[in-house]
Amino acid sequence: xxxxxxxxxxxxxxxxxxxxxxxxxxxxxxxxxxxxxxxxxxxxxxxxxxxxxxxxxxxxxxxxxxxxxxxxxxxxxxxxxxxxxxxxxxxxxxxxxxxxxxxxxxxxxxxxxxxxxxxxxxxxxxxxxxxxxxxxxxxxxxxxxxxxxxxxxxxxxxxxxxxxxxxxxxxxxxxxxxxxxxxxxxxxxxxxxxxxxxxxxxxxxxxxxxxxxxxxxxxxxxxxxxxxxxxxxxxxxxxxxxxxxxxxxxxxxxxxxxxxxxxxxxxxxxxxxxxxxxxxxxxxxxx
Numbered sequence: 001x002x003x004x005x006x007x008x009x010x011x012x013x014x015x016x017x018x019x020x021x022x023x024x025x026x027x028x029x030x031x032x033x034x035x036x037x038x039x040x041x042x043x044x045x046x047x048x049x050x051x052x053x054x055x056x057x058x059x060x061x062x063x064x065x066x067x068x069x070x071x072x073x074x075x076x077x078x079x080x081x082x083x084x085x086x087x088x089x090x091x092x093x094x095x096x097x098x099x100x101x102x103x104x105x106x107x108x109x110x111x112x113x114x115x116x117x118x119x120x121x122x123x124x125x126x127x128x129x130x131x132x133x134x135x136x137x138x139x140x141x142x143x144x145x146x147x148x149x150x151x152x153x154x155x156x157x158x159x160x161x162x163x164x165x166x167x168x169x170x171x172x173x174x175x176x177x178x179x180x181x182x183x184x185x186x187x188x189x190x191x192x193x194x195x196x197x198x199x200x201x202x203x204x205x206x207x208x209x210x211x212x213x214x215x216x217x218x219x220x221x222x223x224x225x226x227x228x229x230x231x232x233x234x235x236x237x238x239x240x241x242x243x244x245x246x247x248x249x250x251x252x253x254x255x256x257x258x259x260x261x262x263x264x265x266x267x268x269x270x271x272x273x274x275x276x277x278x279x280x281x282x283x284x285x286x287x
Contacts, residue, residue, distance in 0.1 A: 003052045004113045010120060011048065011085050015093040017216055018123045020114075021130075023080075024102030025169040029192040029201035031131035033099070034225070035208040040097050042221045043086035048096075049117050051081035056103035056110050079103075081110075083117055091218045096121055102170045110170070111177040118183065126178050126185040127215065128171045129208050131201070134191035137254040138236050142207035148186040149179050157186060157215055188212060193253075195246055196236055202228035 021027065021036035039045070057079050065077045079101040086095040096118075103110045118126065136143055146159035153159070171187060178185040188211055190204040206225050213219055240246050 003055060003109070004049060004116055005052065006049050007047050011046075011087075013085060013087070013094040013096070013122060015124050016085070016096050016122055017093055018096045018098060018118050018121075018126045019212065019216075020098040020100060020126065020128045020171070020174065022100040022102045022128075022170050026102060026128075026130040026171045028131040028133045029197050029199065029204060031190050031192055031201050031204035031208060032129035034200060034202060034205035035129055035212070036097055036099055038205065038209060038222050038225050039095065039212075039220050040084055040086070040099070043088060043095065043218075045084035045086045045097055047082060047084050048121070049083040051110065051113050051117075053079045053081065053101075053103075056081075056105050057101075058104040061104050062101065083121075085121070088218050091216075093124075093216065093218070095216070095218060096123060100170075107170060107173045108177075111173050114174055115177050115181055115183075119181070123183065126174070126183055127212065128174060128185070128187045129212070130169075130171055130187060131190040131192050131204055131208070133194045133197045135253055136191045136193050137250055137257055138193045138196060138203070138233065138240075139250065139254055140257050142204045143191040144188060144207050144211045145191070146186060146188045146211070149175065149184055153184055153186060159186060186215065188215075193250075195249060196239075200232075202232050 019036065019039065021032040023030075023033050027033050062079050064079065067075050067077050069075055081098070081100045081103075084097045084099070086097065088094055098114065098117075134143070146157065148154045148157055148159045175185050175187060188208055190201075190208050192201045192204045202225050206222060206229050209220055209222055209225070240250050
């Protein structure tokens, strides 16, 4: 496939798992992309392939950036869809990471490029990371919900089978193609508070990372992300305390979540979070 370019010889990997995160609709508060970047940094990811953005992006909508190198040289930074691999000697498998940006155009062709790379690298399992805006409190543990492609995986990974119907992002299209090509797949979603969704949320990123560790058996060193989470909680607490209306809102949301936990009710599912996010988008209109 012409849009997929390789960077060197294909590595020999052990039972590789492909972990994907896409900036954009699927990445509220940059939680998913932050989790993926943490994995790559901790496990010394090596680049292996990339998808040319030319035929998949409307550059008037998703504009490239001009960046300075050494304060002088200007360089164009295009939307990223890069594959990297991580060898994990102390685990039973290796990882492949797709650091992506949700494309504007030709989603089926784009997903076929992802599938081509996965097939060439011998991927046995695909996990996507995502984050959605929801009515949750920043003071409580981050709700993580997950879905899987088959009943066996649902039971094995202790996830749920989704009954959601409605608009989807590139994550949904990638999962659909995995099903068509016979690759097992699962998706993890973090719920981020709607009242601080405009700032990066390292706490949600860390929660995604820890849940991913349980699924793959691969431990990732994330002390820097843990420190960022502590700083985030302190800063948000100060900002909320300075605004009585937001403080009351957070107290109400927190009380509702605590009541649900005490009464043994389940936290919001991936479906209900997605439906809540759709309502949020409709309320925002064209903004």
